[in-house]
Amino acid sequence: MWLGEYTHFYDVITGAGHDVDLASVEGGAVPLDPMSLMPPVLLMGGTNKRYESAQFMEHLDETPSLSDVDLDAYAGIYLIGGHGTMFDFVSGAVPGAVATFADSGKIVAAVCHGPVGLLHATLADGTPLLAGKHVTGYSWAEEKLAMRASDVPFSLEEELTAKAAEYSKARVPMTKHVVVDGTLVTGQNPTSATGVGEAVLGLL
Structure with missing residues:
Protein backbone atom coordinates (compact mmCIF):
# COMPACT_ATOMS: atom_id res chain seq x y z
CA MET A 1 0.00 0.00 0.00
CA TRP A 2 1.15 3.53 -0.82
CA LEU A 3 0.64 5.13 2.59
CA GLY A 4 -0.24 8.66 1.42
CA GLU A 5 -3.01 7.33 -0.80
CA TYR A 6 -4.63 6.01 2.36
CA THR A 7 -3.96 8.92 4.71
CA HIS A 8 -5.05 11.66 2.29
CA PHE A 9 -8.33 9.87 1.54
CA TYR A 10 -8.83 8.95 5.20
CA ASP A 11 -8.39 12.55 6.35
CA VAL A 12 -11.00 13.84 3.90
CA ILE A 13 -13.62 11.21 4.73
CA THR A 14 -13.17 11.08 8.50
CA GLY A 15 -12.84 14.87 8.64
CA ALA A 16 -16.43 15.03 7.39
CA GLY A 17 -17.64 12.67 10.10
CA HIS A 18 -17.69 9.38 8.21
CA ASP A 19 -15.98 6.16 9.29
CA VAL A 20 -13.27 4.35 7.35
CA ASP A 21 -12.32 0.73 7.98
CA LEU A 22 -9.22 -0.83 6.48
CA ALA A 23 -9.15 -4.36 5.09
CA SER A 24 -6.44 -6.21 3.20
CA VAL A 25 -6.25 -9.09 0.77
CA GLU A 26 -5.09 -11.71 3.26
CA GLY A 27 -5.75 -9.98 6.58
CA GLY A 28 -3.19 -9.12 9.23
CA ALA A 29 -0.60 -6.39 8.84
CA VAL A 30 -0.78 -4.20 5.76
CA PRO A 31 2.49 -4.25 3.80
CA LEU A 32 3.62 -0.72 2.92
CA ASP A 33 5.41 0.31 -0.25
CA PRO A 34 8.79 1.49 1.13
CA MET A 35 8.98 4.25 -1.47
CA SER A 36 5.91 5.85 0.10
CA LEU A 37 7.83 6.28 3.36
CA MET A 38 10.68 8.29 1.87
CA PRO A 39 10.97 12.09 1.69
CA PRO A 40 9.73 14.14 -0.05
CA VAL A 41 6.81 11.74 -0.64
CA LEU A 42 6.26 11.13 3.07
CA LEU A 43 5.93 14.87 3.70
CA MET A 44 3.12 15.38 1.20
CA GLY A 45 -0.27 16.24 2.66
CA GLY A 46 0.74 15.52 6.23
CA THR A 47 1.41 11.82 5.68
CA ASN A 48 4.47 12.10 7.90
CA LYS A 49 2.29 13.13 10.85
CA ARG A 50 0.13 10.06 10.40
CA TYR A 51 3.21 7.84 10.06
CA GLU A 52 4.64 9.26 13.29
CA SER A 53 1.40 8.54 15.15
CA ALA A 54 1.62 5.16 16.85
CA GLN A 55 -2.14 5.21 17.44
CA PHE A 56 -2.85 5.69 13.74
CA MET A 57 -0.30 3.16 12.52
CA GLU A 58 -1.51 0.50 14.95
CA HIS A 59 -4.69 -0.04 12.96
CA LEU A 60 -2.54 -1.11 10.00
CA ASP A 61 -1.09 -3.94 12.09
CA GLU A 62 -4.21 -6.08 12.27
CA THR A 63 -6.79 -5.92 9.49
CA PRO A 64 -9.54 -8.33 8.43
CA SER A 65 -9.22 -10.05 5.09
CA LEU A 66 -11.52 -8.59 2.46
CA SER A 67 -13.29 -11.93 2.06
CA ASP A 68 -14.35 -11.79 5.74
CA VAL A 69 -15.81 -8.27 5.58
CA ASP A 70 -19.59 -7.73 5.60
CA LEU A 71 -19.73 -5.66 2.42
CA ASP A 72 -23.41 -4.84 2.93
CA ALA A 73 -22.45 -2.72 5.94
CA TYR A 74 -20.54 -0.19 3.82
CA ALA A 75 -21.46 2.66 1.49
CA GLY A 76 -18.49 2.10 -0.78
CA ILE A 77 -15.08 0.60 -1.39
CA TYR A 78 -11.79 2.43 -2.02
CA LEU A 79 -8.87 0.62 -3.62
CA ILE A 80 -5.55 2.08 -2.51
CA GLY A 81 -2.58 1.87 -4.84
CA GLY A 82 0.99 0.72 -4.51
CA HIS A 83 2.88 -1.46 -6.97
CA GLY A 84 1.92 -4.63 -5.10
CA THR A 85 -1.68 -4.19 -6.20
CA MET A 86 -0.61 -5.01 -9.75
CA PHE A 87 -0.22 -8.56 -8.50
CA ASP A 88 -2.67 -8.74 -5.60
CA PHE A 89 -5.78 -7.05 -7.03
CA VAL A 90 -6.09 -8.84 -10.38
CA SER A 91 -7.90 -11.86 -8.95
CA GLY A 92 -9.26 -13.29 -5.70
CA ALA A 93 -11.60 -11.31 -3.46
CA VAL A 94 -10.95 -7.84 -4.85
CA PRO A 95 -12.75 -7.97 -8.23
CA GLY A 96 -15.68 -9.77 -6.63
CA HIS A 113 -2.50 1.41 -9.22
CA GLY A 114 -5.72 0.63 -7.34
CA PRO A 115 -7.82 0.60 -10.54
CA VAL A 116 -6.17 -2.71 -11.43
CA GLY A 117 -8.88 -4.15 -9.17
CA LEU A 118 -11.49 -2.94 -11.66
CA LEU A 119 -10.04 -4.75 -14.67
CA HIS A 120 -11.64 -8.14 -14.03
CA ALA A 121 -14.72 -7.09 -12.06
CA THR A 122 -17.86 -8.47 -13.71
CA LEU A 123 -21.37 -7.38 -12.82
CA ALA A 124 -24.20 -9.82 -12.03
CA ASP A 125 -25.56 -9.55 -15.57
CA GLY A 126 -22.20 -10.56 -17.02
CA THR A 127 -21.20 -7.05 -18.09
CA PRO A 128 -17.61 -6.02 -17.35
CA LEU A 129 -17.60 -3.21 -14.79
CA LEU A 130 -15.44 -1.01 -17.02
CA ALA A 131 -17.65 -1.35 -20.10
CA GLY A 132 -18.75 2.12 -21.16
CA LYS A 133 -16.95 3.79 -18.25
CA HIS A 134 -14.60 6.79 -18.11
CA VAL A 135 -11.59 6.15 -15.88
CA THR A 136 -8.03 7.04 -15.06
CA GLY A 137 -5.14 5.31 -13.33
CA TYR A 138 -1.36 5.30 -13.12
CA SER A 139 0.05 6.15 -16.53
CA TRP A 140 2.87 4.40 -18.33
CA ALA A 141 4.84 7.66 -18.39
CA GLU A 142 4.60 7.77 -14.59
CA GLU A 143 5.69 4.14 -14.40
CA LYS A 144 8.81 5.00 -16.38
CA LEU A 145 9.49 8.11 -14.33
CA ALA A 146 9.30 5.99 -11.19
CA MET A 147 11.72 3.52 -12.80
CA ARG A 148 9.29 0.67 -12.19
CA ALA A 149 8.37 -0.13 -15.79
CA SER A 150 10.40 -3.33 -15.70
CA ASP A 151 8.93 -4.40 -12.35
CA VAL A 152 5.23 -4.44 -13.24
CA PRO A 153 3.59 -7.32 -15.12
CA PHE A 154 1.69 -5.03 -17.54
CA SER A 155 0.82 -1.43 -18.31
CA LEU A 156 -2.21 -0.35 -16.30
CA GLU A 157 -2.81 2.51 -18.72
CA GLU A 158 -2.90 0.08 -21.64
CA GLU A 159 -5.31 -2.30 -19.90
CA LEU A 160 -7.67 0.46 -18.79
CA THR A 161 -7.63 1.93 -22.29
CA ALA A 162 -8.56 -1.45 -23.74
CA LYS A 163 -11.37 -2.26 -21.31
CA ALA A 164 -12.99 1.11 -20.56
CA ALA A 165 -14.83 3.49 -22.87
CA GLU A 166 -12.26 6.18 -22.20
CA TYR A 167 -9.00 6.41 -20.26
CA SER A 168 -7.73 9.92 -19.58
CA LYS A 169 -4.70 11.33 -17.81
CA ALA A 170 -3.21 14.65 -16.76
CA ARG A 171 -1.04 16.46 -19.29
CA VAL A 172 1.77 16.60 -16.74
CA PRO A 173 2.72 13.30 -15.05
CA MET A 174 2.26 13.07 -11.28
CA THR A 175 -0.26 15.90 -11.13
CA LYS A 176 -3.82 15.57 -9.85
CA HIS A 177 -6.39 14.00 -12.14
CA VAL A 178 -9.71 12.57 -10.93
CA VAL A 179 -12.50 11.10 -13.06
CA VAL A 180 -16.06 10.64 -11.80
CA ASP A 181 -18.45 8.46 -13.79
CA GLY A 182 -21.64 7.97 -11.81
CA THR A 183 -20.63 6.22 -8.60
CA LEU A 184 -17.24 5.19 -10.03
CA VAL A 185 -14.37 7.46 -8.94
CA THR A 186 -10.79 7.00 -10.10
CA GLY A 187 -7.62 8.99 -9.47
CA GLN A 188 -4.48 8.86 -11.56
CA ASN A 189 -1.65 8.96 -9.03
CA PRO A 190 -0.72 9.65 -5.38
CA THR A 191 -1.36 13.38 -5.80
CA SER A 192 -4.97 12.54 -6.70
CA ALA A 193 -5.90 10.75 -3.46
CA THR A 194 -7.29 13.86 -1.77
CA GLY A 195 -9.32 14.64 -4.89
CA VAL A 196 -10.73 11.11 -4.91
CA GLY A 197 -11.70 11.56 -1.28
CA GLU A 198 -13.44 14.84 -2.07
CA ALA A 199 -15.32 13.26 -4.97
CA VAL A 200 -16.40 10.33 -2.80
CA LEU A 201 -17.49 12.74 -0.09
CA GLY A 202 -19.67 14.52 -2.65
CA LEU A 203 -21.35 11.22 -3.52
CA LEU A 204 -21.86 10.35 0.14
Missing part, protein backbone atom coordinates in the same frame (compact mmCIF):
# COMPACT_ATOMS: atom_id res chain seq x y z
CA ALA A 97 -16.00 -7.20 -3.85
CA VAL A 98 -15.83 -4.38 -6.38
CA ALA A 99 -18.63 -5.99 -8.40
CA THR A 100 -20.76 -6.40 -5.27
CA PHE A 101 -20.60 -2.67 -4.56
CA ALA A 102 -21.20 -1.74 -8.19
CA ASP A 103 -24.20 -4.07 -8.49
CA SER A 104 -25.71 -2.40 -5.42
CA GLY A 105 -25.25 1.07 -6.89
CA LYS A 106 -22.72 1.90 -4.20
CA ILE A 107 -19.48 3.85 -4.51
CA VAL A 108 -16.45 2.23 -6.11
CA ALA A 109 -13.28 4.31 -5.89
CA ALA A 110 -9.67 3.63 -6.71
CA VAL A 111 -6.44 5.57 -7.03
CA CYS A 112 -3.07 5.18 -8.77
